Amino acid sequence: MIQNAFRAATLGCALAMSGVLATDATAMEPVTAELRPGWRLPNGDHMAALHLTLAPGWKTYWRAPGDAGIPPVFDWSASDNVADVAALWPTPHVFRQSGARSVGYKEELVLPLRVAATGGPVTLEANMMIGVCSDICVPQELHVRATLPDSSSVDPVIAAALAEAPFTASEANVGKVQCSISPAKGGMVLRTEIDMPSAGGQEELVVEAGQPEIWASEPKTRREGGKLVSKTKLMHMEGKPFALDRSKLRITVLGAQHAVDIHGCSS
Numbered sequence: 327m328i329q330n331a332f333r334a335a336t337l338g339c340a341l342a343m344s345g346v347l348a349t350d351a352t353a354m355e356p357v358t359a360e361l362r363p364g365w366r367l368p369n370g371d372h373m374a375a376l377h378l379t380l381a382p383g384w385k386t387y388w389r390a391p392g393d394a395g396i397p398p399v400f401d402w403s404a405s406d407n408v409a410d411v412a413a414l415w416p417t418p419h420v421f422r423q424s425g426a427r428s429v430g431y432k433e434e435l436v437l438p439l440r441v442a443a444t445g446g447p448v449t450l451e452a453n454m455m456i457g458v459c460s461d462i463c464v465p466q467e468l469h470v471r472a473t474l475p476d477s478s479s480v481d482p483v484i485a486a487a488l489a490e491a492p493f494t495a496s497e498a499n500v501g502k503v504q505c506s507i508s509p510a511k512g513g514m515v516l517r518t519e520i521d522m523p524s525a526g527g528q529e530e531l532v533v534e535a536g537q538p539e540i541w542a543s544e545p546k547t548r549r550e551g552g553k554l555v556s557k558t559k560l561m562h563m564e565g566k567p568f569a570l571d572r573s574k575l576r577i578t579v580l581g582a583q584h585a586v587d588i589h590g591c592s593s
Contacts, residue, residue: 356384356458361450361472362436364481372441372474374450375484376413379434383460387430388418390534390578393544394426396457396465404471406449410442416490417585420530427544428459429532429580436487441474448474492578492585499523503577505591507570513561514570516542518577518591520554525581533558536574539566554579 357380364374378386387395402411415437421428441450451471458464495503501521507514516533531554533542545558562568572591579586 356381356460356464357386357456357466357468359454359468359470361452361470362481362484363472363474364439364484365478366474366476367440370443370445372443372448372450373481373484373488374439374441374472374474375481375487376437376439376452376470377434377483378431378437378456380432380458381460384458385421385428385430385432385460386435386456386458387428388532389413389415390532390542391430391457392420392426392428392532394421394423395428395430396459396463398456399454401453402451404451404453406451407444407446408441408448408450409444411450411452412440412442414438414440414488414491416487417492417580420580427530436483438484438488443474450474492587495522495586495588498525498579498584498586500586500588503588503591504593505572505575506593507560510559512565513559516558516560516570516575518545518554518556518558519550520556520577520579520588521552522554522579522586523552524549525579525584525586527582529554530580531556531558532578532580533560534576534578535560536571536576537568539563540568540570 357378360377362375362377364372366372380386387398391397418429418431454468456466458466503520505516505518507516529547531545531547533545535542539562541561541563543559545556547556575591577588
């Protein structure tokens, strides 16, 4: 099942990927994975983390990996006494290779996981498919498992990763967020205007439609005074017509000084 989900998730990335897709990653060992068991929260939930260590020169991808990236797929169904697992992604980096953009991490990724427990001993277990890339791109199927302790002792590595999360719109003093749509061949063009202070340097936008079947291209972005203006093309992965729910849109601004996570926009 996870292999089918991974193939579906990579459909929009396959043509944009640079390098050669390798099928035998065993000898290279580009990534290793473990679960950091973390600590119990006051409400009974648990804070853990997936810790990926990448070999020199390799990178892996954020939840929205860009045109040249491979989206990760996680299956937590083998866990015990777990109702939900929410990934709290640290701010990613932008990579460019052969004219294509990808969004992700190099060296390592500590991905905090907020685990909603149902009572009793908690065992967190995951099968996952991720992409890692260097001169070649390698799909990796990984398995991790850990029993989560009934302890309030904070793991400083996980705490540091939590501190690397993007600011909320409120924290970054974001004002009005407006968006409009216009028809385009095979889909639609989304135009956004975000009233916000600069995040520093050349700001990059990542647009997520909030609907997994809708693909968003790399936005063309510019500054107009205090506003960040962008245009991106949205298309259905199977070429079908679709309606856009503005409340589900998620826009991440990646700047040299900080990142900002914005949810939804008005017409």
